Amino acid sequence: MSEFEPNSWTIRRPGAAVELVLSQEEVLTAEFGPSVVAGWSLDTSKIEPDDEVPEEIVKRARVIVIEVRPDRPASLARLVRLHVENPSVAVIAAVRNPTVPTMQALLRAGIKDVIALPLVRNDLETVLERMREEIERGLAQATPTGKVVSIIKSVGGVGATALLTQAAALYAQREADRGFKVCLFDLDLQGGNAATHLGISPNLTVSELLDAGKRLDPAVLASVAAEHESGLRVVAAPADLMPTDTVGVDQICDIIHLATAEYRTVFLDLPSDWTNWSLSLVAQSDVVFLIVELSIASLRQAQRQLALLVKLGVAADKIQVVVNRVEKKLFQQINLKDASETIGRQIGLSVTNDFSLMNTALNRGVMIGDIKSKSAVSRDLNKLLDAIDMLLERG
Numbered sequence: 001m002s003e004f005e006p007n008s009w010t011i012r013r014p015g016a017a018v019e020l021v022l023s024q025e026e027v028l029t030a031e032f033g034p035s036v037v038a039g040w041s042l043d044t045s046k047i048e049p050d051d052e053v054p055e056e057i058v059k060r061a062r063v064i065v066i067e068v069r070p071d072r073p074a075s076l077a078r079l080v081r082l083h084v085e086n087p088s089v090a091v092i093a094a095v096r097n098p099t100v101p102t103m104q105a106l107l108r109a110g111i112k113d114v115i116a117l118p119l120v121r122n123d124l125e126t127v128l129e130r131m132r133e134e135i136e137r138g139l140a141q142a143t144p145t146g147k148v149v150s151i152i153k154s155v156g157g158v159g160a161t162a163l164l165t166q167a168a169a170l171y172a173q174r175e176a177d178r179g180f181k182v183c184l185f186d187l188d189l190q191g192g193n194a195a196t197h198l199g200i201s202p203n204l205t206v207s208e209l210l211d212a213g214k215r216l217d218p219a220v221l222a223s224v225a226a227e228h229e230s231g232l233r234v235v236a237a238p239a240d241l242m243p244t245d246t247v248g249v250d251q252i253c254d255i256i257h258l259a260t261a262e263y264r265t266v267f268l269d270l271p272s273d274w275t276n277w278s279l280s281l282v283a284q285s286d287v288v289f290l291i292v293e294l295s296i297a298s299l300r301q302a303q304r305q306l307a308l309l310v311k312l313g314v315a316a317d318k319i320q321v322v323v324n325r326v327e328k329k330l331f332q333q334i335n336l337k338d339a340s341e342t343i344g345r346q347i348g349l350s351v352t353n354d355f356s357l358m359n360t361a362l363n364r365g366v367m368i369g370d371i372k373s374k375s376a377v378s379r380d381l382n383k384l385l386d387a388i389d390m391l392l393e394r395g
């Protein structure tokens with residue numbers, strides 16, 4: 001995955017009521033910690049002080065904490081406009097070393113709450129606590145019950161899709177016995193092959209959902225989600241290559257939001273390059289599996305991915321590292337213990353290397369249990385499913 005440094009970005013979180021709008025500099029110096037403050041989750045957007053705040057952010061906000069730079073008049077004008085045009089949104093000015101004239105200008109504009117930059121968690125907590133009632137009023141909307149499990153990879157080719165398709169199909173069988181449905185979204189818009197690996201070729205794909213816009217509803221979703229023999233619903237990647245950066249964050253978050261109302265578990269296969277929307281989806285996920293291999297390049301890249309996600313406020317304990325293609329040899333160049341040391345966290349999950357079994361399954365589009373009833377890979381996959389149950393507090 002490449003470095004992620006576009007001009008502006010937003011990390012969306014489920015049911016977030018508080019929107020943080022900060023410049024690059026303030027994002028970097030803020031002390032975010034976990035993405036939930038005073039019981040509410042926050043969306044974070046990196047937007048420069050002279051730039052407008054996109055309408056979709058304003059639309060969903062209950063509270064906006066927005067940076068004001070005394071040396072940039074446009075930033076004060078932006079704040080005032082926001083406040084005047086959106087009476088139902090509480091606007092909090094975030095200012096570095098506020099001077100008396102700045103404070104006076106804010107008060108004249110009707111801004112009652114000011115918070116000091118660099119942003120410190122405690123200050124934010126205090127301000128939000130004061131607004132508790134106001135925020136809670138906006139959170140009364142129904143919240144879906146389904147959980148999101150994302151699969152990301154250190155580098156392409158580590159077997160993320162292979163593990164995901166097999167695990168999701170097995171998990172769908174497990175969930176069917178409990179009376180629930182599972183759906184897999186192949187959001188690898190440029191190289192997605194999850195449907196092929198499951199031996200199905202749906203006519204409709206995720207691009208129909210992206211095109212649906214306002215028509216998006218449970219019926220449209222159901223028509224696109226093809227049913228695999230395991231019971232797993234599969235939303236396939238587009239048939240034609242699709243530029244990943246043309247997808248809007250809200251557009252895709254709305255689709256996944258709808259899916260969590262329809263299915264108890266939603267698996268996401270994500271592209272290997274970070275985009276605005278893929279980071280938001282990871283931030284919204286309940287569990288994130290980071291698939292790695294026992295190579296220096298893969299582990300090094302995994303370490304970078306983890307650092308980026310944690311820096312962006314994704315809770316570290318949601319991310320589970322899975323080592324794929326582990327050789328059961330006594331003397332390995334790199335073993336699981338070396339791997340945990342390299343990436344600086346414990347690795348509880350691994351999957352045995354078995355190229356002929358895995359490749360036969362994927363090429364034929366069948367589940368590995370149909371090829372070989374007992375295998376080390378099946379056993380490992382079942383441990384992965386147990387981990388999902390444990391992390392989602394099910395079973």
Ligand SMILES: Nc1ncnc2c1ncn2[C@@H]1O[C@H](COP(=O)(O)OP(=O)(O)O)[C@@H](O)[C@H]1O
Binds near residue numbers: 158161324325351355
């Ligand atoms: N446990 C495994 N043992 C052996 N080969 C594997 C294993 N998991 C995946 N592979 C192989 O790795 C290759 C790449 O897998 P794929 O899932 O497409 O990668 P990714 O989605 O991470 O880019 C496939 O040929 C697949 O058969």
Ligand SMILES: [Mg+2]
Binds near residue numbers: 160162
């Ligand atoms: Mg893949």
